[in-house]
Amino acid sequence: MMAGPGGVSPAGGGPARHIPVLLDEVLAALGAVEGKTVIDGTFGAGGYTAALLERGASVIAIDRDPEAVAAGRSLEARWAGKLRLVHGQFSELDIVAGEPVDAVVLDIGVSSMQLDEAERGFSFRQEGPLDMRMAKEGMSAADVVNRFQAGDLARIFGILGEEKHAGRIARMIEKRRKEKPFETTLDLANAIERLVGRNPRDKIHPATRVFQGLRIFVNDELGELARALFAAERVLKPGGRLAVVTFHSLEDRIVKRFLSARSGLSGGS
Template sequence: MMASRGDRAAGGLARHIPVMLSEVVETLNPTSGETIIDGTFGAGGYTRAILDSSDCSVVAIDRDPRAVVGGEELAEEFPGRLKLTLGRFAEMEAIAEALDIKAVNGVVLDLGVSSMQLDEAERGFSFMQDGPLDMRMGASGPTAADIVNEQSEKTLADILFQLGEERRSRAIAKAIVAARAEAAITRTGQLADIVEKVLGRKRDEAKHPATRTFQALRLYLNSELAELAEGLAAAERLLAPGGRLVVVTFHSLEDRIAKRFFATRSKPEPKGSRHLPDTGETGPAPSFDLLGRKPLGPSKQEIRDNPRSRSARLRAGIRTQAPAQPVDLAALGLPALATPA
């Protein structure tokens, strides 16, 4: 998630820098000779700040082809120190292997949709500007319009409830099915109007009533929560002892997964259950030492400058020498519909 500012980012003049930039770089604490993975390159704000902070190298990953093309000028500015790759951050191990990198010293994941994507009506992420109902972070696969027009009423309701935490998911799904029977829903404005008619809107209401619906469709379409869980596990396997994992989340579903990931890996879990005698045995050795028991949030000044940053939460940990643990998606709290069928 990126702020709208007139600062330089991935080469040239860009309008966007990442939320909590100084906190991220300070927590990563990159030093000369280290290799850092920026798993969500976007406009390159984190990458630039990391490269400016020390004589380190960055492997930058983004699933959006436009972001990778837009970062070419930044790569030229830091010759030999920045490797730009099109892909998903859950694939970071394969990407590192292709670059002959065995381990890295830091991983940063800035989750969610960027301001660049939100502000481009043709990407279909936002209800604030009418555009095609797309929402794809990559350049292939089904669009949000495909989901809205083809999924059953029950599946749509489940998506909105599980991934948008929308209490009136059934009523919205019913309205969507009724509307698409009259004409296909292909525009963001159409969908936003349907949701607003169901939920209504108060004049002083800051959040648009379609916010949760759009979030749910985006998370579902791009498998973002499954990508997060798999990416955290990949980072755990790839980080060298002493390496740092920094995760910036923007809503409760993301933050719950990050919180549970660090919680399950930062202290040994007793074996057995409350119904059995305590044997004194513990589970796997901690694979991370937490950097702070509570997440960091943006400063009041940053929230004033960029209201989109208000929900940001930063969680981080330092990799220990213990082996990586298997990933349990259910234990991390992934909803059943975290990935399209």
């Protein structure tokens, strides 16, 4: 098994528009894949999948984002018989596979495709609806911001976003939304910046951690990751390999604890 801090997944479909994070390291961790079956649980732009196919693997690729799956159909057609692309959650990768596989790769977090599309509401780099739903269904970030009590918002921002001003920001949101609900990414980001200020030396925008917390909560990302690790354990053949690329400390901690707990098992990954 392999885990390492990285960045967001590539995005798009068909030929990858972005090079996947830690691609060489992931391929090295998986070893020779020719003739083997590999699950790519976070398809994104298909960067990992394409590299695996080019090395002779058969790939079962999964993504919860319907747009990523639709964009990847051309890659599936080009590799007919070698690639099966499924719209679903990687927490159910063992069910999707239906039989034991040789390796599993997961690149955790939001994809650059999702960040680049303003209408998905993941980023405040440009105006967009406050959405953040990877699967494009269920509760949106706007629903959370405009309906949850300040105490619950503070816990989301503080625990999932690791935001030190979580309480202040939550109380500001609760007060402001009485006058006007938060509907766009820039509306929320600007309100946070006005409240806490911005030091020119800061490397990140003051709203970054709040957006992280909201995105993780809306998509149940940590729960999905934990369930995916157990699913990978169930589906991997003896001697199979698991490679996980994490983006932030919360994900990294879950993966490392899982690997540490399993490191003493014989005949495992």
